Amino acid sequence: MKILTFVLVALAMAGGGKFKVTESTSQEWVGGLQESGYGTDYKLVMKVKAGSDRLQIDEIWVGDLRLAARAVTNLRDMSTRNFKKKDIVYVTAGVTWKPDQDGQMRIVTGERKDKPVAYQGEGLIGYTYMGKRGYAVIPSFKVLEKVIYP
Numbered sequence: 001m002k003i004l005t006f007v008l009v010a011l012a013m014a015g016g017g018k019f020k021v022t023e024s025t026s027q028e029w030v031g032g033l034q035e036s037g038y039g040t041d042y043k044l045v046m047k048v049k050a051g052s053d054r055l056q057i058d059e060i061w062v063g064d065l066r067l068a069a070r071a072v073t074n075l076r077d078m079s080t081r082n083f084k085k086k087d088i089v090y091v092t093a094g095v096t097w098k099p100d101q102d103g104q105m106r107i108v109t110g111e112r113k114d115k116p117v118a119y120q121g122e123g124l125i126g127y128t129y130m131g132k133r134g135y136a137v138i139p140s141f142k143v144l145e146k147v148i149y150p
Contacts, residue, residue: 018055018129019046019089019136026062026141032150037098037108042067042123042141044091050129052083059126060093060138067093067110069126091125 023045030038042060057071071091074080083089095110116126116135123138 018050018127018134019048019057021046021125021136021138024123024138024141025144027144027147029147029149032148034099034103036149037096037105039094039096039109041092041094044125044138046089046091048083048087048089049085051085052081055127055129057089057091057125057127060091061115061124061126061135062095062122064112064115065095065107065110066113066126067095069093 021044023043025043026040027043028038028040030036040062042062044060048055052071058069060067060069069091070078070081070093071083071089072078072080073083073087073089075090075092093110096108097105098108100106115124117124119135119137121137121139122141125136125138127134127136
């Protein structure tokens with residue numbers, strides 16, 4: 001019984017075979033003006049094994065940061081949110097900090113929360129499959145060169 005439970009938990013943490021992440025990147029950016037703030041953009045490329053009518057990818061966790069995620073099939077048209085089995089899906093999320101009225105940097109996109117599950121890796125993908133909540137570990141992000149906007 002313990003072995004079965006371990007296998008089920010391991011499958012849930014690996015996406016349960018519902019998708020395969022083929023690429024994961026992170027890219028820090030800094031705005032040219034202090035008011036622009038700074039942040040990090042996260043992008044995943046995955047091959048899905050279920051359509052968007054059954055599988056909804058809605059969040060990425062990095063540490064204790066919960067980031068709203070958008071899953072699309074075309075990066076040039078961010079409204080392409082429906083996908084089919086075997087499609088390549090691009091998942092994007094980001095965190096942004098901007099100064100408040102006192103000049104203190106505050107998080108604008110994303111929120112700090114307790115992690116939904118303990119995990120080993122650099123992040124989590126949060127999803128629902130047929131109405132049931134699941135998480136898959138992102139082992140690591142390939143760090144891209146920082147972008148400094150003028």
